[in-house]
Amino acid sequence: GESVGLHLPTLSVQEGDNSIINCAYSNSASDYFIWYKQESGKGPQFIIDIRSNMDKRQGQRVTVLLNKTVKHLSLQIAATQPGDSAVYFCAENTGNQFYFGTGTSLTVIP
Amino acid sequence: GAGVSQSPSNKVTEKGKDVELRCDPISGHTALYWYRQSLGQGLEFLIYFQGNSAPDKSGLPSDRFSAERTGGSVSTLTIQRTQQEDSAVYLCASSLGPDRVEFFGPGTRLTVL
Numbered sequence: 001g002e003s004v005g006l007h008l009p010t011l012s013v014q015e016g017d018n019s020i021i022n023c024a025y026s027n028s029a030s031d032y033f034i035w036y037k038q039e040s041g042k043g044p045q046f047i048i049d050i051r052s053n054m055d056k057r058q059g060q061r062v063t064v065l066l067n068k069t070v071k072h073l074s075l076q077i078a079a080t081q082p083g084d085s086a087v088y089f090c091a092e093n094t095g096n097q098f099y100f101g102t103g104t105s106l107t108v109i110p
Numbered sequence: 111g112a113g114v115s116q117s118p119s120n121k122v123t124e125k126g127k128d129v130e131l132r133c134d135p136i137s138g139h140t141a142l143y144w145y146r147q148s149l150g151q152g153l154e155f156l157i158y159f160q161g162n163s164a165p166d167k168s169g170l171p172s173d174r175f176s177a178e179r180t181g182g183s184v185s186t187l188t189i190q191r192t193q194q195e196d197s198a199v200y201l202c203a204s205s206l207g208p209d210r211v212e213f214f215g216p217g218t219r220l221t222v223l
Contacts (some may be wrong), residue, residue: 032209043114043201043214044153089152096208097166100145102152 012107019077021104023090028071030092035064035075038103039086047075047088082108112136114215116202122221123192131187131218135204142179143212144187145201146171153201159185160208192222 013019025033031052036044050057050064050073057064063076073090087103115134123129135142144156155169159179170176174192179185189196199219203212 034211036214043203043216046211046213049211091212093209097155097158098143098212099155100153 009102010105010107012109013080015080015082015108015110017080019075019080019084019106019108021075021077021088021106023073023075023101025071025073025090025092027092027094027099028068030094032093032095033064033066033073034091034093034098035062035073036089036091036100037084037086038089044089077106080106080108082110084108114202114204114213116200116215116218118218119216120219120221122223124223125194126191128188128190129192129220131189131200131202131220133185133187133202133204133215135183135185135202136213137183139204139206139213140182141205141207141210141212142185143203143205144177144185145203147199147201147217149198156187156200158208189220192220194222196220197222 034049035047037047038044048059048062048064050066055066061078065074077084085108087105089100089103091098091100117132121129140161142159145153146156147153157177158166174190177187199217201214201217203214205212
């Protein structure tokens with residue numbers, strides 16, 4: 001199967017700082033990517049997505065960057081807040097199915 | 111409801127018993143997925159339904175696992191003769207299609223004693 005991995009399993013940031021969560025994907029044919037946020041005891045929640053014809057997409061306080069050359073995806077969270085503490089998953093899609101990474105646990109220190 | 115719902119939210123069962131987990135997808139979503147998530151792990155794909163097509167069962171870990179989707183809407187995941195290693199959170203997701211955003215339910219936490 002496909003493999004989608006994260007560089008760092010845990011990340012701690014001070015409240016107000018920016019956070020960057022990274023993800024490496026293995027299939028160069030993947031053309032659609034999503035970041036999910038999962039809080040304890042809840043299902044994954046959609047944050048932002050990006051298709052392979054783009055290299056950057058911005059949402060509210062979040063930005064996703066896609067580097068197809070090195071098959072790398074990142075999620076940037078601006079002015080991180082305590083409510084951002086969660087596990088973040090990236091997912092890649094080759095047109096038929098999503099493959100999910102194991103996740104990065106983000107802890108925001110007040 | 112507006113989102114994906116799953117029931118029960120928690121299920122405790124004894125080893126060897128059968129369990130049924132239910133998923134109500136978002137209305138109009140043709141694709142439905144089941145995943146399993148063990149503590150601290152990523153999402154393990156189990157099965158995928160798309161419209162009236164035959165389901166993709168390639169992720170089911172054993173023949174004790176089965177799922178059906180009636181009328182293209184509600185889905186039931188059945189685990190027969192449960193084992194302790196089946197303990198996990200079972201997540202259901204639905205989407206408008208295979209390359210569209212998947213929206214997840216809250217999951218069912220299964221504990222096999």
